[in-house]
Amino acid sequence: MIFFLYGPDTFRSRQKLKEIKEKFIKEIDKSALNIEVLDGSKLETPDFEKAVSSPPFLAKKRLVIIEDLISKNRGQKIQKEILAVLDKNGLKETIIVFWESELDSTKTKSRSKISEKRSSLLLNKLKKAEYAQEFNLLDEGGVYRFIAAEIKKRGGKIKPDALKLLADLVGNDLWQMNSEIDKLLAFSKNQEITLNEVESMVKTKLDENIFKLTDALGQKNKSLALKLISDQLRSGTAPTELLNKIIWQFKNLLLIKNFTEENGSGYPTNRLTYQLGLHPFVIKKTISQVRNHDLANLKKIYHHLLTIDYKLKTSQIDPEVLFDLLVVRS
Numbered sequence: 001m002i003f004f005l006y007g008p009d010t011f012r013s014r015q016k017l018k019e020i021k022e023k024f025i026k027e028i029d030k031s032a033l034n035i036e037v038l039d040g041s042k043l044e045t046p047d048f049e050k051a052v053s054s055p056p057f058l059a060k061k062r063l064v065i066i067e068d069l070i071s072k073n074r075g076q077k078i079q080k081e082i083l084a085v086l087d088k089n090g091l092k093e094t095i096i097v098f099w100e101s102e103l104d105s106t107k108t109k110s111r112s113k114i115s116e117k118r119s120s121l122l123l124n125k126l127k128k129a130e131y132a133q134e135f136n137l138l139d140e141g142g143v144y145r146f147i148a149a150e151i152k153k154r155g156g157k158i159k160p161d162a163l164k165l166l167a168d169l170v171g172n173d174l175w176q177m178n179s180e181i182d183k184l185l186a187f188s189k190n191q192e193i194t195l196n197e198v199e200s201m202v203k204t205k206l207d208e209n210i211f212k213l214t215d216a217l218g219q220k221n222k223s224l225a226l227k228l229i230s231d232q233l234r235s236g237t238a239p240t241e242l243l244n245k246i247i248w249q250f251k252n253l254l255l256i257k258n259f260t261e262e263n264g265s266g267y268p269t270n271r272l273t274y275q276l277g278l279h280p281f282v283i284k285k286t287i288s289q290v291r292n293h294d295l296a297n298l299k300k301i302y303h304h305l306l307t308i309d310y311k312l313k314t315s316q317i318d319p320e321v322l323f324d325l326l327v328v329r330s
Contacts, residue, residue, distance in 0.1 A: 001091065004126040006100040007135035008240040011174035016133065017099050021063065024095065029059040036062065040069030040098075045081040052085065052094045065097045070123055079122040086125070098126055136313070137244060138172040146174065147181065151193070156185045158193040165198045168282055171248055173241065210245050211289065214253065217301060217330045218292030225327045230320070239312060239319035247305045252278060252286045254298050261295055301330050 003020060005013045025032050034056045038048065043066065056062045070079065086096075126132060138146060144167050151158050158166070166184075170177045180202050184193045187201060209228060216225040232242050255276050260267075269280045269287075276283070308322045 001095045002086075002126070002129040002131065003095070003097040004100075004129045004132040005097065005135065006126075006133075008238065009135040009137050009172070009174060010101050011178060013099065013133075013135040016135070017065070017097060020095075020097060021065075024061075024063045028061050029056070029063075031058070033057055034059045034062040035065070037065045037067065040066050041072035043069060043078065045078060045085065048082060049085050052091065052096060056093055060093070062094045063097070064094055065099060067099045068101055069098060070126075071100050083122055083125060137240060138174070140167065143167045143170075143172050143177075147177065150178070150181055151185070154181070154185055156181075156188065156190070156193065158184075159195060162193050162195045162198045164277075165195060166202060168278065169198070169202050172244060210249055211285070213246065214249050214289055215292060217327065218289060218297075220330065222327050222330075225330075226324065229323045229327070233320060233323075239323075240309075242323075243305065243309055243312065247302075247309065249286070250298065250302050250305060252282060253289060253293060254295075254302055256283065256287055257290050257293060257295050257298055260290065297330070301326070304329055 005016055007013060021035065024035065029035070036051050038051060048066070051064045052062075054062065069082070144163065147158070147163055147166055166177075166180065170180055183201060184197060187197060188194075209232060213225060213228045213232075216222075216228060229242070233239065255278065256272065259272065259276060267275075269283050272278070272283050272287075273280050278286075304326045308326060311317055311322055312319060
């Protein structure tokens, strides 16, 4: 039996991996002596073959987990050899879980076509596995449901307006969301989480670099925009995480710009909050940027961003190239 857990939402894929391990311990091996975790970035074929071929010890099955074999192992032969082991091994006594972090982040300019071909051979086989599961970043509705479910699961409650603001401020970075929920629950002390608590305690995803980037795009300062994108990627920000932040901010810009074009710009923040469903905090941080964009250009950039989102998920194009094209065409 082979599980393949992959995709940019590593929080949920880690949760799934934890569920598999817990179920294995509960139903197959309470001692957990038959669980082995291998570092895919340093994995050698003999170690893999030994792990998946060894008989279980005082249990019916073994559980072997391989982390980041495709995304981090640069070996010339390893993935082809892993395929050969999988093809010849019946796996009757072994459950194998391949866990991968964001595969897109490994598409670098220096990677050879031969290496990519080897990677795709293993990747294609794993994607066809019966228990393959891709974890994409949640959309807005998915984030709301995640927050509500997590808070309920942990024995807490949250007011609807507080839930909406929490979703707006953090978005689909579930690692941060998990930390923010823990913090809010600890502070609320079994009381319902309020809007004021979210406002005062939650770290916003609207960092200054994203505002500087949207400003640079609006002012057509291409050199600055390219530098800001490069700095974000080199600092370790995943391409999909960066893209998600930019899309979120341009969506807010579009909402406010469209409203002011149709109704004038004299509306107070509380009226915009009511009309657009955005929190005053978000509006105050965004409205100062609106003057730098015309509506047609905002729509054009937003369309480019959605195209990048699609290509990041479906193509082999280097993410930096896609971002560069966004800046050039903006």
